[in-house]
Amino acid sequence: MNIAVTPPVDKPGSNQRPAMYYYDHFDRDFVQERVAEFRNQVERRLSGALSEDEFRPHRLMNGLYLQLHAYMLRVAVPYGTVSSDQMRQLALIADKWDKGYGHFTTRQNIQFNWPQLKDVPDILQALADVEMHAIQTSGNCIRNVTADHFAGAAADELEDPRPTAELIRQWSTNHPEYTYLPRKFKLALTGSTADRAAVMLHDIGLRIVKNPEGDIGYTVIVGGGLGRTPMVGKLVKDFLPRADLLAYLAAILSVYNRYGRRDNKYKARIKILVHETGLEAFKAEVEAEYAAMDRSGTNADPAELARIAAYFASPVFETVDAGDLEVHKAAHPDFARFVDTNVAPHKANGYAIVTASIKPYGGVPGDVTSAQMRLLAAVADQYSCREMRISHEQNVIFPHVKQSDLFALWQMLKTDDLATANAGLITDIIACPGMDYCALATARSIPIAQEISKLFANEERQKLIGKLGIKISGCINACGHHHIAAIGILGLEKSGKESYQITLGGDPTFSASIGERLGPGLDAEEVPHVIDSLVNIYLQQRQGDELFIDTYRRVGQAPFKPALEREVEDGSDI
Amino acid sequence: MAKFKHPQILTCSDLITGDVMFMQEGDWNRDHRRAKVAHTEEEAAALLARGLADFAKNRVIDVYLVDIAISADGHPEPIHYREKIRTLGPTMRLDLGKQAEATFAGDI
Numbered sequence: 052m053n054i055a056v057t058p059p060v061d062k063p064g065s066n067q068r069p070a071m072y073y074y075d076h077f078d079r080d081f082v083q084e085r086v087a088e089f090r091n092q093v094e095r096r097l098s099g100a101l102s103e104d105e106f107r108p109h110r111l112m113n114g115l116y117l118q119l120h121a122y123m124l125r126v127a128v129p130y131g132t133v134s135s136d137q138m139r140q141l142a143l144i145a146d147k148w149d150k151g152y153g154h155f156t157t158r159q160n161i162q163f164n165w166p167q168l169k170d171v172p173d174i175l176q177a178l179a180d181v182e183m184h185a186i187q188t189s190g191n192c193i194r195n196v197t198a199d200h201f202a203g204a205a206a207d208e209l210e211d212p213r214p215t216a217e218l219i220r221q222w223s224t225n226h227p228e229y230t231y232l233p234r235k236f237k238l239a240l241t242g243s244t245a246d247r248a249a250v251m252l253h254d255i256g257l258r259i260v261k262n263p264e265g266d267i268g269y270t271v272i273v274g275g276g277l278g279r280t281p282m283v284g285k286l287v288k289d290f291l292p293r294a295d296l297l298a299y300l301a302a303i304l305s306v307y308n309r310y311g312r313r314d315n316k317y318k319a320r321i322k323i324l325v326h327e328t329g330l331e332a333f334k335a336e337v338e339a340e341y342a343a344m345d346r347s348g349t350n351a352d353p354a355e356l357a358r359i360a361a362y363f364a365s366p367v368f369e370t371v372d373a374g375d376l377e378v379h380k381a382a383h384p385d386f387a388r389f390v391d392t393n394v395a396p397h398k399a400n401g402y403a404i405v406t407a408s409i410k411p412y413g414g415v416p417g418d419v420t421s422a423q424m425r426l427l428a429a430v431a432d433q434y435s436c437r438e439m440r441i442s443h444e445q446n447v448i449f450p451h452v453k454q455s456d457l458f459a460l461w462q463m464l465k466t467d468d469l470a471t472a473n474a475g476l477i478t479d480i481i482a483c484p485g486m487d488y489c490a491l492a493t494a495r496s497i498p499i500a501q502e503i504s505k506l507f508a509n510e511e512r513q514k515l516i517g518k519l520g521i522k523i524s525g526c527i528n529a530c531g532h533h534h535i536a537a538i539g540i541l542g543l544e545k546s547g548k549e550s551y552q553i554t555l556g557g558d559p560t561f562s563a564s565i566g567e568r569l570g571p572g573l574d575a576e577e578v579p580h581v582i583d584s585l586v587n588i589y590l591q592q593r594q595g596d597e598l599f600i601d602t603y604r605r606v607g608q609a610p611f612k613p614a615l616e617r618e619v620e621d622g623s624d625i
Numbered sequence: 626m627a628k629f630k631h632p633q634i635l636t637c638s639d640l641i642t643g644d645v646m647f648m649q650e651g652d653w654n655r656d657h658r659r660a661k662v663a664h665t666e667e668e669a670a671a672l673l674a675r676g677l678a679d680f681a682k683n684r685v686i687d688v689y690l691v692d693i694a695i696s697a698d699g700h701p702e703p704i705h706y707r708e709k710i711r712t713l714g715p716t717m718r719l720d721l722g723k724q725a726e727a728t729f730a731g732d733i
Contacts, residue, residue, distance in 0.1 A: 096640075097640070119711055120722055121643035121644065165643075165721075167641060167643060168642070169641050487710065488715060548706070
């Protein structure tokens with residue numbers, strides 16, 4: 052896809068426009084054609100010319116599901132990057148065609164829970180107007196490519212992964228060989244020494260690395276995933292030269308397309324293929340495919356990657372100091388807590404990365420009102436180069452904030468409950484929509500998250516506990532990533548009632564591990580108290596500043612078992 | 626077909642709006658409390674046939690029978706929590722869904 056570029060409104064690298072990809076005429080025409088095509092399909096569906104069986108694949112390919120109460124539209128946010136103009140358009144959609152809010156997902160997307168079928172073509176047009184779409188947010192295709200939400204800003208980053216993510220997005224979107232894969236396919240990238248993108252838990256995870264010669268390339272991990280059969284990805288290629296990326300991905304996908312199981316959807320993900328084939332045999336298949344293919348015809352022209360990368364050029368960072376940051380921290384302890392928890396190191400001196408928490412105490416994880424969307428956009432306009440990221444942790448990131456602006460930014464966020472000082476703490480809970488919205492769910496997730504959040508709302512206690520991830524899924528499909536939580540919660544049905552299994556010891560980072568089930572399922576009302584007991588046991592067991600996962604790996608599960616027998620432990624009636 | 630254990634009502638989603646509907650005597654209605662109750666397997670089969678006919682006419686989608694019990698005030702109420710939630714709306718957002726509408730607040 053090396054075609055003429057419509058010049059951006061101003062130069063990449065300036066601060067007048069966000070550092071993100073902009074559609075060229077090909078992209079615009081393609082998305083516009085898809086809107087028109089879907090409008091026609093909806094018209095034919097409503098006229099009865101298309102049956103539901105005929106229409107369903109079309110609506111799913113455009114991100115439109117039928118959920119528990121209504122249709123649901125899932126909108127792609129490529130690698131989580133969203134501009135302030137796009138955020139305002141999402142707010143408009145929420146107000147005009149939905150119920151005034153949206154939900155940020157664990158795949159860096161946003162979902163609207165109440166659209167009507169007749170309105171969806173207009174919604175897609177509104178998205179296209181700001182260079183967004185809902186294509187490939189469903190179906191057995193390559194889904195939204197996700198990336199480190201600190202990309203392009205993190206102090207620990209080797210390279211911004213988003214140009215590579217965009218290259219993969221362009222290559223894979225509407226790719227005829229990848230439209231009907233055996234099952235859905237998810238890629239994640241990071242360019243940092245810390246893994247904030249869970250690359251070990253995706254169908255393909257890519258880590259940008261530098262070899263001893265100083266060349267940039269990729270470590271390729273294949274066969275990770277959650278769902279009913281959680282698996283940590285396997286190292287398939289330690290160092291893949293940058294120029295060979297697409298050919299190597301094509302080789303992996305060809306092997307998957309050829310051997311992936313289409314007879315059983317529960318065994319159709321590539322993780323099962325890797326597992327059943329065996330890593331060495333799978334690698335041999337990929338290498339043979341790679342050796343036999345016309346790599347030059349598949350790999351991207353380096354000029355094309357350079358063209359894409361130019362869009363992501365860093366803003367022009369000023370030489371600034373922290374201003375009165377310390378004075379404000381001293382005067383406002385709640386601001387100091389916010390800085391301690393929600394502000395991360397930036398690659399540029401005098402700048403910071405800020406997490407706006409979408410996890411108010413007792414709130415719905417990931418839900419934002421249209422008013423909050425507009426506030427986020429205004430904050431981005433004023434303090435973060437008009438750019439935001441949606442994190443897979445369901446928060447919103449401001450990637451480029453002057454430290455001297457942190458106090459003013461915090462004051463703005465506070466006006467609409469977006470400044471909860473809990474990023475990475477126990478109340479920063481990831482939760483899928485669960486049975487309050489999802490047709491596949493077997494139990495509710497959100498009310499469990501709300502109760503736990505309220506229980507641990509004391510910020511001093513949260514600080515004492517430190518970083519600890521709780522993730523909740525309302526069914527075995529694991530959209531809430533419970534398998535990779537320090538404390539995971541899985542909602543199931545047992546004898547006509549909701550029942551919750553607890554898992555311990557999950558880890559989403561490079562040292563990934565799948566959580567282990569603690570014991571029998573719990574009733575909903577028992578869950579917060581058991582979590583409280585688990586945390587108390589952790590605090591008793593931990594050494595120094597040890598994280599939960601490290602304590603768990605050191606002492607094992609046995610010391611945590613009594614949390615399930617809390618009546619015996621403290622006499623309370625749970 | 627699953628064994629008939631409980632009285633049943635018929636539900637679907639409206640094609641255009643996606644709204645949850647229930648078959649009453651004459652047509653579909655948004656209020657499950659007005660739904661026609663099938664007390665026998667034959668009555669349930671007849672209900673389902675009517676619903677599938679509307680599916681075939683492209684009026685509704687996702688048609689299926691729901692097990693219910695008759696409440697103290699004589700109305701059908703789903704037995705399973707999933708279907709209870711579906712009659713009302715999200716349990717943590719009482720301002721959304723049918724539960725938020727005045728017509729669903731009181732007696733029918």
